[in-house]
Amino acid sequence: MVRRNPDYKVESNQELFSIGLANMVGSVFNAYPVAGSFSRTAVNDTNKAKTxxxxxxxxxxxxxxxxxxxxxxxxxPQKVLAAIIITAVPGLVELGEARFLWKVRKREFVLMMVTFIATLGLGILVGxxxxxxxxLAIVIHRSSYPNIVMLGRLPDTEHYRDLERHPEGLTQTHTTIVRIDASLYFANIPYMKEKLEELEIESGKNLEQVIIDAIGINEVEASTRHALKELTEEYESGGIDVIFTGVKGPVRDIFKRSGLEDIIGPSQFYLNITRAVDSLEEEKEEESHLV
Known part of the structure; x- marks a missing residue:
């Protein structure tokens, strides 16, 4: 809600370093501690201060x-000083930003308003x-319940997109393609397994393969090895192959070091979805010729 000059860059770390160093040196001489002042900033902004x-x-x-x-x-009376500050502060409030957040993402608007009201009622530090x-709670919630969607191929293209957004997407008879848009760690593994089961039931297919598009996975905790191993074994016990596509280098390295790649099978990793689907179709053609 604070109006900023788009041409002015603030180095927050440098500012905090300067304040901390000043307080350390000042403590030797019994000086008053220094800190930033929201009210002084408001008065300076109202008076068009530039430097x-x-x-x-x-x-x-x-x-x-x-x-x-x-x-x-x-x-x-102190009320006179309060009047000066109250007169200056409204100039720092940007109502346009509040309207923008309400339009684009209401969750962030609510967060902004709660912080704003808490700051006015309880003080800056508490607010x-x-x-x-x-x-932090929102970040943890988002990472614990990542976006997991079923993909389909857009007609006349090699692009795969979310079927909910693109219902015209084409799917394979015995294969589901799922994309996970989050790093995997202990908190979101249970949700991932539940969501995969839900999508499997939703597809209504007699599955033979599950392709997991890992392009959105930037990191995998070592503790998730056991969960992914269990997931792979559960699918294999039901006669379903697990295939990974788009696995990034650092994630693939963790798979190798943890032994998960050997469990899944090195041949079950593909550069992208198109290559995985083409490989499955070639295998089916070879089987039909053998028959």
Missing amino acids: SISLLVSAVLVLLTVLFLTHLIYYL IGIGVLIS
Whole structure:
């Protein structure tokens, strides 16, 4: 909700390093700790400040005020200072961003509003902390329930897409093609197995092969080896071959080092879905000739 200058890049790590170093050095001399000030930022933005020189000007003005004008402002209530800040803060609120999030992704809009209200009611640190915790919860939920879809080939192409989005997609008689769009780790393996079973039932096919498109899998935890081994054995016990396509190099290395590639079979890995499907069709043709 804070308006930013698109031409100005803020190095957050450098800023935090500077503040931390200043506090470390200042602690030796019993100095006040330094930190960023949202209210001062709002006032500077309202006054069209462009560089950090504005902070030096503010410091000089504060010093002169303390030295020579204290008797004039001593009896002013704190509400006067609050009024200055309240007047400046609305200029930092970007309602257009809120409308954009509501239109594009309502979950992020709710997160923004909860953080905003918590910041106003409980303070900046507590509000940001609540926002961070909710964000972490959302990330964990997303990774625990990844997007797993059944694919079909678009007519007259070699491209395979989600059948829910492209119902015109073509499928094989005894084969289902499934894409997993997430890295695999202990938390989402149970959901993956349940989703694969659900898609198998949904296809209504007498399956002979399951092709798992792993193009969206960027990482696999070593702990998932046992789960993938069980999944492969369950399919094989039912007479269903498991085939992997689009496995990335780092993921393939984990498969090799863990021995999972030997369990699945090196021949069950293909560069892409098209090659896997073509290979299956060639095998069927050879079998028909033998018969």
